[in-house]
Amino acid sequence: MWRRVASVSHLFSHSKSTKFNQQGASTFKIWETFTSESEIPTPSKGSLFVTFVLGGPGSGKGTQCAKIVEAFGFTHVSAGDLLRREIASGSAYGSVILSTIREGKIVPSQVTVELIQKEMESSDNYKFLIDGFPRSEENRKAFEKTIGAEPDVVLFFDCPEQEMVKRVLNRNQGRVDDNIDTIKKRLEIFDELNWPVINYYSQRGKLHKINAVGTVDEIFEKVRPIFAPLSK
Numbered sequence: 001m002w003r004r005v006a007s008v009s010h011l012f013s014h015s016k017s018t019k020f021n022q023q024g025a026s027t028f029k030i031w032e033t034f035t036s037e038s039e040i041p042t043p044s045k046g047s048l049f050v051t052f053v054l055g056g057p058g059s060g061k062g063t064q065c066a067k068i069v070e071a072f073g074f075t076h077v078s079a080g081d082l083l084r085r086e087i088a089s090g091s092a093y094g095s096v097i098l099s100t101i102r103e104g105k106i107v108p109s110q111v112t113v114e115l116i117q118k119e120m121e122s123s124d125n126y127k128f129l130i131d132g133f134p135r136s137e138e139n140r141k142a143f144e145k146t147i148g149a150e151p152d153v154v155l156f157f158d159c160p161e162q163e164m165v166k167r168v169l170n171r172n173q174g175r176v177d178d179n180i181d182t183i184k185k186r187l188e189i190f191d192e193l194n195w196p197v198i199n200y201y202s203q204r205g206k207l208h209k210i211n212a213v214g215t216v217d218e219i220f221e222k223v224r225p226i227f228a229p230l231s232k
Ligand SMILES: Nc1ncnc2c1ncn2[C@@H]1O[C@H](COP(=O)(O)OP(=O)(O)OP(=O)(O)O)[C@@H](O)[C@H]1O
Pocket: 055, 056, 057, 058, 059, 060, 061, 062, 063, 064, 080, 132, 167, 168, 170, 171, 172, 212, 213, 214, 215, 216, 219
């Protein structure tokens, strides 16, 4: 059994969330059935191969996706990037997406899944990294229903909150959600909505938990063996 302990409890001192006890520790408990020994499927060329990339804000998902793309020829589909692109395009959904992201909340699944679907359909590749998705059980079910596929592999970058906060505040890419107030909310939402997804895939033997502390290269060396069958 595994107890998740919030390491930046001071961030939540004004939180109304009942998930946090008086010491600020998360009361979430999950059963650690996931390891990095989950069975790795052998992909066949041409058939869809989907990897979901999970982890808290700033855990390094995008950074590691870039390295996986380079080494293993995946197409990177970042749900957050697609939503930001939608805002920039001035689409009808743009202002709702912007306010949702500013508040650190999750955009309705229908919108996100539609963007992911279009992106996948416009690619010739069959290997996809879907980064930052699913963020909730609602996201997960909407993907299964609309795309009609399940992920072959699920990566989970496990990073202490203090490190995630540090990385996000140093990111410097002008993101509207990279500020301390939005980060607090994103971490709360992650705790509330993402753990059920992580547990779901863990129980199905698809989850690869990677300790996301270390240099970018050190972390990638833990990721590489997961995809080694793809280079054969
Ligand atoms: N292993 C690492 N050590 C130190 N800094 C890192 C590491 N990996 C990534 N970073 C930096 O941390 C910041 C966040 O990384 P990244 O954007 O990859 O995270 P993310 O999980 O995609 O976050 P988000 O969910 O907010 O999009 C970036 O500035 C990145 O350069």
